[in-house]
Amino acid sequence: MREIRINGRKEFGGQVTAEALVSPKPLEGFTNCSAKEGYTTERNHPLFKVPFKGKVLVFPYARGSGGFRAYGNGAHTPAAYVHHKTNSLTINCAICAQIPSVTDLEIDPTTVVETGDRVFVNGDEGYIVVYKKD
Amino acid sequence: MYLTDEEKRMLHGDEGVVRQKCMQYLVAQCEASGAERLIDLDGTGDFHTPATAMAKSFEFSLEELKELAESGAKFKIPTFANKAPMPGPQPFHGWETCGMHPYDDPERNIKARYEEYLSLYRKMGLLATHSCALYLTASYWPSIGQHCTWTESSAVPYCNAVLGARSNLDGNFASCFLGKTAYYGNHITENRRATVLVKSERMIASDLEWDLYGFVTGELCGISVPCLTGTAKPMTTAFMRLNSAMNTGGAITMYHIPGSTPEAPTIEAAFQGHAPKDVVLIGTAELRRAYDTLNYLPAENVDFVSLGCPHYNLVDLWRLSLLLEGKTCKTCVWIMTSPWLYDIAKNQGFLKIFEDAGANLMSATCPAAMGGVPDGVKTIAVDSAKQAYYITGCYPDLENPLHVCYGSMEDCIEAALTGKWRGEWR
Structure with a gap:
């Protein structure tokens, strides 16, 4: 198993x-997400x-309405962003979801992480470690 | 992060529970954004009523709000209301014949539930614009460089790009009440610098072209600050189309149109002397692709037409009155505007023209915000990329999809009068 650390904030x-759970396409909320x-x-x-x-939701960036918070409201929040x-x-x-979140990563995580990989998200120190399946 | 002594006192709870919760939210905002301090606002703000906070864990009770309002506390900056109270904002006007429940329907108790909050907010100075395009009726605008806290994705670029004021997409009670927000993003001069040069093969001039161009620019530029070239000089409707569509395809809160927007008389000024990191060419093929994306499973027979996303301005309403005068609609038609423009439309005689044609002029909300259209509707026609793209999110059952025909205002009115979609790419 390969471990890849990516630093961010x-x-x-x-x-x-x-x-x-990796979204190569930016995510959008409001009516386009069901909380x-x-x-x-x-x-x-x-x-x-x-x-x-329960997933680490990995995506390039958020777009669209302020209703993006649908990804952080309700009983079905991810484990981390x-x-x-x-x-x-x-x-x-x-802030709505109150779950670990790491951003401004040195590389786009969607180019490294694949759906199904396990990922350690350290929101306190601002980095992630990807455990590749291979 | 740095806090002033006054901010520390509020955070500590010395100035009461509400100010403490507001400060806690603003500190959380700083931590999440990486901001090292708060900035005092000297512009305007708005928020979605009746929520006391943008995140549940920072909300406070009605009793606490009452105590605050009765103490004589006021919003620190001119503060406006966005749309009808959430969730599922109900129309303030025009519900009588459209099959929707009115905002003040006593059986549903919505107004009664929210009115206590709203009356207290008004006591504190909230100006009850209740529109996604409240900047049109606000009658009061920030100017270049003033720091604001606006909340609607289609409105924030109006603040930044069109007015040259500075706002992130973060309008909320705490910021409006304390007159403070986290100092990051669009508040900082260097973040307002264009990084992507957008060129256009085709002169962008009609409302439909601005809408499509906005959607494509959003998709291609994401969250960057683009410098837009190759367009006609936009007027209010063009800006509204561009801004709302950009924040459907992407998340562009700041852009420059050299010669049109106030911070960039030239391309060089837009890039603050730097070279573009990227150059994007938008041609007819890209606009056509967006047109096809926004038309979702289009059908020949249309049974519902929705106009006014963002809420129509007075000129849009006038143009529409010319198209509908003396005509009879075959389909259900909703025309969305802001509550204060509804009254002007009535005085201008537009409302009578719409009513005589069988169209519903409504205010303060829209189909997507309400969570859908009346039961039984199969195909909706719209003239807005934003409405076209969000309304289908309300109908995720692929066995029973909502069909969307997307085109110009004229295409939509043709469909309203004939029940047939004849819009096509031109």
Whole structure:
């Protein structure tokens, strides 16, 4: 098993290890995320209706409405967020969800992490470690 | 992070529970954004009512709000209300014939539930604009360099790019009340620098072109600050289309159009003397692809038309009145505007024209915000990328999808009058 560390910045503190769910496409909230069901409802999105509860949700950045916080509200929150670039949407979502979140990573994590990889997210110190399946 | 003595006192709880919770949220915002301090706001703000905070763990009780309002406390900056109270904002006007429940329906008790909060907010100075495009009716705007806290994704670029004021997408009670927000993002001059040069093969001029161009720019530029070239000079409707579509395809809160937007008279000024990191060319093929994306399973028979995303301005309403005068709609038609423009539309005679045509002028909300359209609707026609792209999120059952026809205002009115979609790429 290969371990890859990627440095970034704390967005929200806490530490967790869980399985990754990777979205190569930026995520969008408001009506395009169901907090009730815990999945993306954006049409033609690679994660359409794929549950994110308990996963390390890995994506490039957040786009769209302030309703992005749907990814951080409700009973189906991910275990952690990992994303390449921060903006107001991810900042407020992390505060809503109160789960570890690492951002502003030195490389786009969606180019390294694959769905199913286990990922250690250190929100306190602002880095992640990817455990590659191979 | 650095806090002033006054901020420390509030955080410690010396100034009461509400100020303490507000400061706790703002400190959390600083930690999450990497901001090292707060900045005092000298512009305007808005927030989604009736929530007392953007995140549940920082909310405070109605009793605490009451105590605060009765103490004579006021919002520190001019503060406006975004849309009708959430969630599922109900129309303030025009619900009578559209099959929706009114905001003040006593049986559903929505107004009664929210009114206590709203009356206290108004006592504190909240200006009850209740619109996603509240900047149109606010009658009061920040100017270049003033620090603000706005909350609507389609409105924040109006603050930054069009007015030259400075805001992240973070309008909330705490910031409006204390007049402070985390100092990061668009508040900092160097972050307002363009990094991507966008060129266009085709002159962007019509409302539909601005809408499509905004969606594509959002998709291609993501969260960057683009410098847009090759467009006509935008007026209000064009800016509204561009801003809302950019924040559907992407998340662009700041951009420059040299010669049109106030911070960049030239391309060089937009890039603050730096070279572009990227150059993007938007051609007819990209616009066409967006057009096809926004038309989702389009069908010939249309049974519902929704206009006014973002809420129509007065000129949009006037143009629409010309299209509908003396006509009869075959489909259900919703026209969304802001509550204060509804009254002006009534005085102008537009409301009568719409009513005579069988169209519903409504205010303070929209189909996506309400969570969908009336039961039984199969195909909706819209003139907005934002509405086209968000409304299907309300219908994730692929066995029973909502079909979306997307085109110009004229295409939508043709569909309203005939029940047929004849819009096509031109």
